Amino acid sequence: MIREIHVYRDGDLLFSDVIVPNHDLDTKAVMMLVASSAKKLPEWKIDSMEIERFRYVYMNSHDTQFIITTDRQASVQKATEALMQMVSKFMTAFERVLESDDWKTTDFSPFTAGFRSIVSRVPVKVCLAGHGGTGKTTLLELATLPSQAPPQEYVPTFFGDKALLKADFGPYVFSIFDLGGQDRFVQEWGKIIRAGSIVVIVTDSTRENIAWTRRVAYPVLKNELPYARAIAIANKQDLPGALSPEEVGKRLGVPAYGMQANRREFRDRWLQLLKGVAFEEIDFKVVGEIEVE
Ligand SMILES: Nc1nc2c(ncn2[C@@H]2O[C@H](COP(=O)(O)OP(=O)(O)OP(=O)(O)O)[C@@H](O)[C@H]2O)c(=O)[nH]1
Ligand SMILES: [Mg+2]
Known part of the structure; x- marks a missing residue:
């Protein structure tokens, strides 16, 4: 089950959607840690880490870090595929914005619908x-x-x-x-x-x-x-x-x-x-x- 998505650039949160909040961990601290690891990844490479009963699957594209939170028990492969679909959807909409300075003033919230439609595809x-x-x-x-x-x-x-x-x-x-x-x-x-x-x-x-x-x-x-x-x-x-x-x-x-x-x-x-x-x-x-x- 995919629970959350966070998108960061230069330490700024561009977009997030939390479907089931995590009451067990300090999400902000975890995100800082995962985002800094994601930043070191080559373009389109996907990695993941587990903490307690949660898994963070992340990648780096256009100097932007994408992190989804899933249940640790759920399939890594399905989470990986979902993340690729999400980033591809995000880039289709916002690639040009990310290549200029416009990203600093762009409203990324319309991506919520796209994110949730991919969540629905992973039963x-x-x-x-x-x-x-x-x-x-x-x-x-x-x-x-x-x-x-x-x-x-x-x-x-x-x-x-x-x-x-x-x-x-x-x-x-x-x-x-x-x-x-x-x-x-x-x-x-x-x-x-x-x-x-x-x-x-x-x-x-x-x-x-x-x-x-x-x-x-x-x-x-x-x-x-x-x-x-x-x-x-x-x-x-x-x-x-x-x-x-x-x-x-x-x-x-x-x-x-x-x-x-x-x-x-x-x-x-x-x-x-x-x-x-x-x-x-x-x-x-x-x-x-x-x-x-
Ligand atoms: N009195 C009563 N009977 C129930 C209740 N719930 C289910 N049953 C009956 O108990 C039986 C249980 O059947 P199943 O649901 O097939 O049992 P199961 O757990 O799938 O069993 P297995 O497939 O062998 O693992 C059926 O006859 C149901 O009608 C209930 O709340 N009260
Ligand atoms: Mg049965």
Whole structure:
């Protein structure tokens, strides 16, 4: 997921667009550091650096430094391609301005639309992880097939499935990966979840299922996606004996949100949770920081 862009020249900020602000780091200090490295690069060469759960992909063109901030877990290759498209778009509009002194007085803000249209072309990868029968496929269909009632019967997913989700998440588009949760498929998750920005841990809100999640799912997730963001879904809240979302969250060590995925009335809530975690407006946990004793 691409989060921000900053464009510098001679230490001046020409343009920036911050879609999801970074509350973990001192962005100004980081940008000064990255911009000074970018300045040393030959024209069109791309480099990157990682700090905590963020990656900075940068290049230098026409003595101008372009820096995009992405999730560290997301694909470097896709970020690199996106940066090239952005710089090419920027140069198409402003090359002449940059070759004269006009850049000092130019308004670069019209580039926002161009930047965001490229952000939309790199889907945000969201992985639904959890044991068989907890409701992952039900959640996938609840989100992506709005005209259809969510499935009521349980058909185990073989290996994994995925679908694109375009909703009110502008500029982001989500690619949702639905993992097969039967034990024989868990060892295959690594092949599917690579470069995931967000993990949704799905539970049926029972003690046994939470124990399974911690024992079987956590090692795979922590190994493959340590820098991804995670929330948990305390699904099947309608069933007698379901643990409360607070209890589920406490036991999992990840903020949990109550859900009834087989009821279409819950679609809006589900979409709001996805939006909330993408824009970092609700509580989440970084996968590598989930505590396992
Ligand atoms: N009572 C109740 N049933 C639910 C709820 N959400 C899903 N279900 C049902 O639980 C079953 C879960 O099915 P799936 O969504 O296919 O399960 P899954 O997690 O994809 O399972 P695998 O593909 O094997 O990993 C289905 O019968 C759903 O209708 C819920 O909130 N309450
Ligand atoms: Mg399934």
